[in-house]
Amino acid sequence: MPRTASSTSRHTGRSRLFRVTAALVVLAALGGYLAVQYVTGNKLVEGCTVESADGSDGRARTYRMSPEQASNAATISAVGVSRGMPERAVTIALATALQESGLRNIEHGDRDSLGLFQQRPSQGWGTEEQILDPVYSAGEFYRHLAKVPGYSRLPLTVAAQRVQRSGFPQAYAKHEPDAALLSAALTGRTPAALNCVPPRATAAKADPAKVRSELVRAFGKDVLPAREVTSPDGKSAAGAPAAGPISVPVRATRASGGGGKDADRRGWELAHWAVARSEALRIDEVSYADRVWKAGAGWRTERKESGTTEVRIGLAQ
Structure with missing residues (x-):
């Protein structure tokens, strides 16, 4: 059947609408791509990044965290080194805090657990105020770790469990690669490996x-x-x-x-x-x-x- 003038007009209108919609979709996709490139290109994106030297596969490893997490990780590392603890001890401590609190100084947890390491006042770890002090809680973790015979030669899960007495001891293992990356930077073994872009809201x-x-x-x-x-x-x-x-x-x-x-x-x-x-x-x-x-x-x-x-x-x- 031949097209009438009105049907031709409707067809042309639909084609124009389709082209405009397609163009908007392309522009949105391009905008999303550029945004991703901006973030992953390590531009001025708020937060902190630790990057390793190239590994055996020729690729660098990267770990991203918030300024709060970076601050707590740096405190844990500094307290360990100031006590004469080796890098392995710092790795164990960081992996433990990653599992227990996500490197956040939280004021809640299972039963009366608190802080970076989820230490319990009722179990003799200190007062609530003490445990919520990252310097104190890190010091207590290292004090207990130092009492574990041969802790530096033990699997990380075993060493951490000897201190924490967790109901899920194998959970520490998944954090070991990130903890090792962090400790290499924070103990100074990897130069210029940590970078932070503070929000500077005020x-x-x-x-x-x-x-x-x-x-x-x-x-x-x-x-x-x-x-x-x-x-x-x-x-x-x-x-x-x-x-x-x-x-x-x-x-x-x-x-x-x-x-x-x-x-x-x-x-x-x-x-x-x-x-x-x-x-x-x-x-x-x-x-x-x-x-x-x-x-x-x-x-x-x-x-x-x-x-x-x-x-x-x-x-x-």
């Missing part, structure tokens, strides 16, 4: 006294020169107001054994701690050796004649 200034206090709480009083150690009122040992930027001397630790390479590892441990805690402590810049990290920009190489004797921490003003 323009609050940093508190230099708080940064110094947190350094001492995590790493011990010897992390800073005596004149830089602050008291609870925010004053330095000499009585002068604490001010930034902060210079942290790099010295080999008891855990690393000493020597140039070990001191360099200590430097990266301190630098990564500062980057991981950049959101919580309002840290804007971290420099060590020939690398500089800036909030929102990541790491860049900046050639210097020296710079391996201290880590410099720049604060939001």
Whole structure:
């Protein structure tokens, strides 16, 4: 049957509508693709990333986390190293916290379990206030781990279970690859491996006294020169107001054994701690050796004649 003028008009209208709809679908798909590329291309996306060196298959491994998780992971690592614990102990602790709390300092859990490691006040782990302090809870985990004979040679699940007495001991195993990646960076073995893009939702200034206090709480009083150690009122040992930027001397630790390479590892441990805690402590810049990290920009190489004797921490003003 021949088409009438009205049927031809309706056909043309449907064709035009189909073409417009198809064009919108293509544009939406393109927008989604570009958004994914923006995120996966490590552009200015909020959060923290740890990346390994190339593995045996030629590909780097990556682990992504929130600033809160990175801050807690850095605290767990720092407390372990300050106690002379080896990297393996840090891996065990991180895998345990990943399973128990997802590296979040939660105020609830099974029965009276709390905090990063879901420790229970009723089982002698401390008061609720103590357990919700990441420095304290990490210290308690390491104190119990150190009592496990040969823990560094045990399978991770066995070592963690000797401390935790969990009803699901095999669950720790699935976190071991990510925990090992994190510990390699946070103990300084993998340089410039941790990058954070803090949200910076507010323009609050940093508190230099708080940064110094947190350094001492995590790493011990010897992390800073005596004149830089602050008291609870925010004053330095000499009585002068604490001010930034902060210079942290790099010295080999008891855990690393000493020597140039070990001191360099200590430097990266301190630098990564500062980057991981950049959101919580309002840290804007971290420099060590020939690398500089800036909030929102990541790491860049900046050639210097020296710079391996201290880590410099720049604060939001």
